[in-house]
Amino acid sequence: MTGHADDPLRALIAATRQSLSSGAAALRAAYEAHPRTATVLKGRAHLVDEAIIGLWRACEMPPQATLAAVGGYGRGELFPCSDVDLLILLPESADADLQARLSTLVGALWDVGLEIGHSVRTVDECLSAAAEDITVQTNLLEARLLTGNRALYEDFARRHREQLDVRAFFKAKELEQAQRYARFNDTxxxxxxxxxESPGGLRDLQMLGWIARAAGLGRNWRELARRRLITGEEASELRSVERFxxxxxxxxxxxAGRAEDRLLFDHQERLARIMGIEPGAARRASEMLMQRYYLVAKKVTQLNTILLQNxxxxxxxxxxxxxITINARFQAVRELLDIRHENVFEQHPAALLECFLILQQRSELKGMTARTLRALWLARKLINAAYRANPAHRALFVAILQQKRGIVHEFRRMNQYGILGRYLAPWRRIVGQMQHDLFHVYTVDQHILMVLRNMRRFTMGEHAHEYPLMTRLILGFEDHWLLYVAALFHDIAKxxxxxxxxxxMEDAREFCEQHGFAAADRDLVVWLVEHHLSMSQVAQKEDTTDPEVIRRFADLVGSERRLTALYLLTHADIRGTSPTVWNGWKGKLLEDLYFATQRLLRGATPQQALGLDDRLDxxxxxLRFHGLRPGVEDELWAQLDAxxxxxxxxDEIAWHSRVLYHRPDAAEAVVKARVAEDEDGVQVMVFTRDQPDLFVRLTGFFGRLGFSILDAKVHTTRHGYALDSFMLQDPSRAGSYRDLVPIIEHELAARLxxxxxxxxxxPSAGRLSRQVKHFPITPQVSVRADEAGRHYILSVIAADRPGLLFGIAEILARYHINVQAAKIATLGQRVEDTFLLTGSALTQDAQVLRMEQELLERLQV
Structure with missing residues (x-):
């Protein structure tokens, strides 16, 4: 294939590339004029068939070789930007000449603009690869002959079918689905x-097709209905959700102009408009699209479960x-709960809740049979106001909350099959409801179930290593199932x-009264729902080293039982918002507030509650542990106030003292850094003679290095030195921070x-995140005096972006305002920062107003 022989091939490549391009444009135009999936999926597969077969022939492939389409392409379905998977079958390993032709072919396929995934194998090699890899086996299951040696292809197809172990394939695909679900947090x-790929997505439907094909059960939904594996109505539903x-x-x-399968915020609004979805009076078009998507995904997972069982x-x-008979209504079949006859739920409506209770109480049961799930879904509308008012039904629902196992599993199942939304009327409003607060990454109902899951994990021995304090507290909490009720209601009114x-709180009160809770239990649940945000707000926004702050929080809590309950709920709530929101530093803030408040409630003075004497001891x-003799710290500590x-x-006091005890009057700046205790950040100490704009310089330096500042403690000693501490984190950093410690120490000291x-x-302004672009936050700024009148508190709410803290510090410096402490709370893409300030400008209303206006302008995205 050299010399002048290349010229016809180059000409064919150019013509094929043009043909594919014009053909794809025609398919798109036809689809947009009359949206039918077959127009694109079948049309593109046919277009690619012609191009590939033409190039195969032009490359003069030997007649004994075979070309087959596999995977989705083998199924005859190609999405606009999907890869094209090919199998080149050979009777024996390729010699040098054939390898050269194959290389030319593959290069030509790429040159015409196709994203090719290919394998070159003999039949024996195909069978060996399929036996070792379920993905290969699945791709080969959908193989389709394109061109070449038909006899070789039919030999491969026959031997592959003979080798296929349907039972092993079924189990492997079930396991594969479970692993895929786990990657997406099972939701x-x-x-x-x-x-x-997400649960409820196209892959769930494709998997059903693969298993049906492997087992010879049918090649489409209609054939599955004829075999009574699904009903005719379910076959129609499957066709409908698949088309959507x-x-x-x-x-x-x-x-997107590429193979994009994620419903990113960037695309949701435009996608909704393209699909003809208009915004409502109070909802975006994207919200309506996504709620429709969630309902489709829910239906897919329901039907996937039913079909897999069948x-x-x-x-x-x-x-x-x-x-095996369980009672008059239920039996066990293959470790699954089964109704004893088709009309169980109509004749015994209490069974709609009883079935979940039985699953909790009988650990040998792994789920429900397909006919039970189908009957449950169809009977859900029996749950109405009269049903909810029945004392027996109320007792069943409370019993489900009180069980020792299976609570999260069954509440998720109740939500999946519409039972929870029918029994808790307010729940219906939050199913599939998005939360555009740049903080939560789940819909409201799924966030609540994640919080419930977290609360349950606190009680389990296998998770005690993750939450040792939480486990100890919840196991000592009488009737901790009340916390599950608080979790269910804490965001139900979103x-x-x-x-x-x-x-x-009002919904929770009504539920507790209707379900016969004792007054004390009702009051606890209602109080928790009303104040479920209070602890995180105090810990992350207020100065928890101020005795007055601790006293006010203790007054709000009132009792140690409430304190512990709120601590557990707060911990579970923050962890249930997003995998990225929680960090060890936030955990430490909450823990410190918990123990300080606990000591105050047990009779300590505010100073004792903060443990000043204990801290010094x-x-x-x-210091003694590190070998320093008694008294070496006295000279330094004499310059530090309470x-x-x-x-x-x-630990921080001892660290500072070890570094500074021999140089309390250091002529040059001292900078020390260390990796945080949980390895998720770096702590920096700066000791230098106080100077103008120091806080601005420090935030600028850290911002240039790409750090987010999680916490800042700014202190001026009695002899005029700044002793500042920062907790830093690089959100993009995957490895250890240890290599950054010497860089920070050397470069920052040199600058100071x-x-x-x-x-x-x-620092660089950087790029705004996608979430901030599509769901902007209106910035808020407020300045107020604290209750003692000694300091002023600046509160800032804004969308997070690089250089944000530097911008705030720069404006404060311009007004000669000193930052005494900073609480930096980053909630996903939203920041809620609080600064403790001093400065004469803060006493002048006109100055404060101008400063607030400048801050608002700087914070605008």
Whole structure:
């Protein structure tokens, strides 16, 4: 294939590339004029068939070789930007000449603009690869002959079919689905789901097709209905949800111009408009699209569960076993709960809740049979106001909450099959409801179930290593099932308008009264729902080293039982918002607030509650442990006031003292850094003669290095030195911070020791995140005096972005305002920062107003 022989091939490549391009444009135009999935999926597969066969022939492939389409392409379905998977079958390994031709062919396929995935194998190699890899086996299952040696292809197809172990294939695909679900936290309800891979996506439907094909059960939904594996109505539903997901994926590919399967915020609004969805009076078009998507995904997971069970009964008929009677309504079949006759729920409505209770109480049961799930879904509308008012039904619901196992599993199942939304009327409003607060990554209902899951994990021994304090507290908490009720109601009023905490409190009160809770239990649940945000707000926004702050929080809590309950709920709530929101530093803030408040409630004075004397004693012990003789710290500590000791932990005090005890009057700046205790960040200490704009310089330096500042403690000693501490984190960093410690120490010290401090470093503005672009936050700024009148508190709410803290510090410096402490709370893409300030400008209303206006302008995205 050299010399002039290349010229015809090059000409064919150019012509084929043009043909594919014009053909794809024609398919898109036809689809947009009359949206039918077959137009694109079948049309593109046919277009690619012609191109590939033409190039195969042009490359003069030998007649004994075979070319087959596999995977989705083998199925005859190609989305606009999907890869093209090919199998080149050979009777024996390729010689040098054939390898050269194959290389030319593959290069030509790429040159015409196709994203090719290919394998070159003999039949024996195909069978060996399929035996070792379920993905290969699945791809080969959908193989389709394109061109070449038909006899070789038919030999491969026959031998592959003979080798296929249907039972092993079924089990492997079930395991594969479970692993895929785990990657997406077992939920289709994330705010940016993958319409192909997420639970409830196209992959769930494709898997059903693969198993049916492997087991010879049918090649489409209609054939499965004829075999009574699904009902005719379910076959229609499967066709409908499949078409919706296919349309969604086609539109996504066209919109993104690439193989994009994630419903990113960037695309949701435009996608909704393209699909003809208009905004409502109070809801975006994207919200309406996503709620529709979640309902489709929910239906897919329901039907996937039903069909997999029916497949299992067909594939493993010898494992049926006799039914074991449980009671007059239910029996056990193959470790699954089964109704004893088709009209159980109509004749015994209490069974709609009883079935979940039985699953909790009988650990040998792994789920429900397909006919039970189907009957449950169809009978859900029996749950009405009269049903909810029945004392027996109320007792069943409370019993489900009180069980020792299976609570999260069964509440998820109740939500999946519409039972929870029918029994808890307010729940219906939050199913599939998005939360565009740049903080939560789940819909409201799924967030609540994640909080319930977290609360349950606190009680389990296998998770005690993750939450040792939580486990100890909840196991010592009498009737800790009441916390599950608080978890269910804490966000149940989201999206109604008004304060969701107060609205949810009323829902919780009504539930508790209807279900016969004792007055003390009712009051606890109602109080928790009303104040479920209070502890995180105090810990992350207020100065918890201020005795007055601790006293006010203790007054709010009132008792140690409430304190412990709120601590557990707060911990579970924050962890249930997003995998990225929680960090060890937030955990430490909550823990410190918990123990300080606990000591105050047990009779300590506010100073004792903050443990000032204990802190000093603990710090001294740490200094002795490190070999420093008694008294070496006295000269340094004489320059530090009580505020410093209350704001720093014993470990931090001892660390500062070890570094500074021999140089309390250091002529040059001292900078020390260390990796945080949980390895998720770096702590930096700066000791230098106080100087103008120091806080601006420090935030600029850290911002240039790409750090987010989680916490800042700014202190001025009695002899005019700044002793500042920062907790830093690099959100993009995957490895250890240890290599950054010497860099920070050397570079920052050099800058601070430059005469005049050198020029202020301005961090890069960076790029706004996708979430901030599509769901902007209106910034809020407020300045108020604290209750003692000694300081002022600046509160800032804004969308997070690089250089944000530097911008705030720069404006404060311009007004000669000193930052005494900073609480930096980053909630996903939203920041809620609080600064403790001093400065004469703060006493002048006109100055404060101008400063607030400048801050608002700087915070605008």
């Amino acid at each position: 289709p309800y994330s705010l940016e789901p993958n319409c192909k 997901l296919q349309h969604l994926r086609v539109r996504l590919h066209y919109l 497949y299992g009964a067909e594939i493993f008929p010898d494992q049926q076993g006799p039914a 999206g109604r308008g008004g304060d969701h905490s107060r609205l949810g 603990d710090a001294r012990r740490l 505020v410093y000791f209350m704001r720093h932990s014993p 020791n430059t005469p005049g401090g050198g020029p202020i470093e301005r």
